[in-house]
Amino acid sequence: MISTTYLNLEKQSAVNVGAEHTAREIMQQPQLWLDVLALIASQKIELESFLNPLYSLPNLRIILTGAGSSAFIGEAAAGLVQSSTGVITQAIPTTDIVTHPELAFNKAIPTLLVSFARSGNSPESVETVHLADEYVDDIYHLVITCNRDGELAEYVKNHKGNSYCLLLPEEANDKSLAMTGSFTSMLLSILVIAQLKNLGNVGEKVIAVSEHADEFFAKHLGDFMEIAGSQFDRVIFLGSGPMLGVARECHLKLQELTDGQVVCKHDSFLGFRHGPRAVVNEKSLLVFLFSNDPHVYQYERxxxxxxxxDSRSLPIITYGAWYSDDFRSIINLAPRTSSCSAGEFRILSATLIGQLLGFYKCLNLGLKPDNPSISGAISRVVQGVNIYRKEK
Structure with missing residues (x-):
């Protein structure tokens, strides 16, 4: 009898420690990315029919939105979407739009609102769609969601004239508290959609990053287990450009999965010099998420x-460092020369670092990854948010 293992845990052991869903959902991502690519390819004609007329609109603006991890998708993707489409693109969290819609929207500018939502039921996400309809004369919606029964998916069913819903595979709808596969599959989706006209080339990159992630799991799980057993209570993630959004997601993932016992920070490499470096103490772990752009890498290096x-000999994890550079890292993931074929999609495998650190540190602290919040202060779908109508 062949036993099923997830992240080096046998299935029953994972069940016993409250880690089954999270472990499986992290581990299945390389295959999930291929499934999402196939899904988008199967809807290429429909997506182009919806999007191409919008791209021809003068002054079109794209807003990428979501709450929490879903907001960080937009932060990581905005520059890449703008570069691919030639359309001004901004990432604005739903949590900002709900309180200040008049600052987020411009009534006279045609706008494509791209909503990222695992459940599609977060109060801010639902309200943001309605506010966009109210505050923009020429509004269009692209909903990327993991839940066919969510309110956002239902909204698109009732507004087909100006809306499109990309419903991701059921495997993307994480059952665990922390977003893992849902985050990376939604991030992948918008990157692929922004480059639909080059789907063949994009497909090669997605396959490359999927293969790299499989290699990542095969070679480095033991490293992450060992790191999680070390004494750190503060982790700083640094990235530039799209990697800055990934650094922010890694920050949240580790902090969320450890129920706040590990405090995290994220910043850009250049921004970190301007004061935030003071946060580093003797119990800090540093994570460098390097760019594959040689020009950017010079600043990061x-x-x-x-x-x-640093005289304190702080432990360092590097992602994408050149072989010739020695940063005294305890682990160097994805050497630059082996990850270049994935191009900009390498931000997907970089996201795994926060997920794995969070997963194993959670177990090390005696918490349950599927539901690490002892107090119940955080939940899978945010609770306690009242929506108030704003008078104009």
């Missing part, structure tokens, strides 16, 4: 080299 010389 300078700060990384400085931190590597």
């Amino acid at each position: 300078d700060l990384a080299a400085s931190l590597a010389q």
